[in-house]
Amino acid sequence: MTEDNRLHLVAGFLGSGKTTAIIQASKLLLAQGKRVGVVTNDQGRYLVDTAFFRLQDLPTVEVGGGCFCCNYSDLEEQLCTLKANSRPDVIFAESVGSCADLVATVIKPLLQLKGSPMEPHSFSVFADARLLRMRLLGVALPFSDEVVYIFDQQIKEANLLVINKIDLLTFAQLTEVQSLAREHFPDKVVFYQNSKDSASVQCWLDLLNQSSLEERQPVLEMDYQRYGAGEARLAWLDEDVLIGGVNGQGSAVALGVLTEILSGFATRRASIGHLKIILKGGDGGQGKISFTTLPTPGWEAQLPNLEGPTLQIMINARIEMPAPELEILVQAAMERAIQPYGARILSQTKDAFHPRMPNPTHRLE
Ligand SMILES: Nc1nc2c(ncn2[C@@H]2O[C@H](COP(=O)(O)OP(=O)(O)OP(=O)(O)O)[C@@H](O)[C@H]2O)c(=O)[nH]1
């Protein structure tokens, strides 16, 4: 079978490294002369991931406003659009980080239903090595039991489990995770990865090519009440803000805004699923910065150089707290941070909500 015309479904918890791995893999494939396309997916509609894939010049379509399983016909349509417009040899579809039960609701329908636009070739589930280590050692994760249920179910469902960010473990911790994984997941293919390292991601790509999905894959036993309760504990805030009067001090203003937002979460003891931000200066300078559940030491050094009269901030925040409070917290943080610079908000679109109860279009046993 040729290695072209393949669809790889990439799942796993918020911030586990799906986008990073797909971008790294795409670069490797592009260098081999392959055409690559991406399908992004999120509960919201102003997506940092879509913007980020497009910044890398990757043809990208988006299934927004809910997960693949609840928007299955949109997924089919977007796959058709991507195929018609970009004729990709390889497509990566990245599912929402709070979504599980994909074998029954996405993989089986794509494999079995008549008129399916494409059969998936592989299914990877990513997990942050540090969070997984904590979980396997019985150390409490900083989320409610309902959210941890989603984390657990995603891992349970994986037959290819990518334990990612291994560069953030010490050698002793990595050895410990490997032995815990052997004990807990004897039947899974487990792959240890650093998604920032192209050699590591090349090995993942090789695994994807060797992988195959059978129609008779086991389906998760899923308690939809608990799953829905977990999603409902997470607040989504998608926001696009243009700040004027920045007078060449975009980097300092951005630093102030992010510091205020993070200190607001810390004061409120609100756990971060993933806070991802694209910053654009009026001079054309831009960059992306991400904060996941565990602290990101030295993040200040990752800020891009932003000059010019304006600063645009695109925020996707997935935080365990009530959505109205999240919206107020971010607004207040932003206003406090820009005020000393005499800067002001010129325009703003935002949407704060909790994901709806999952209600898959199909669920095939
Ligand atoms: N050190 C290290 N950082 C990583 C690795 N993979 C991802 N990251 C970082 O982790 C953060 C989250 O990565 P993403 O790729 O955006 O995670 P995601 O799974 O796509 O997140 P969602 O789409 O929100 O669910 C970013 O800051 C990445 O740079 C890795 O293997 N090692």
Ligand SMILES: [Mg+2]
């Ligand atoms: Mg992503």
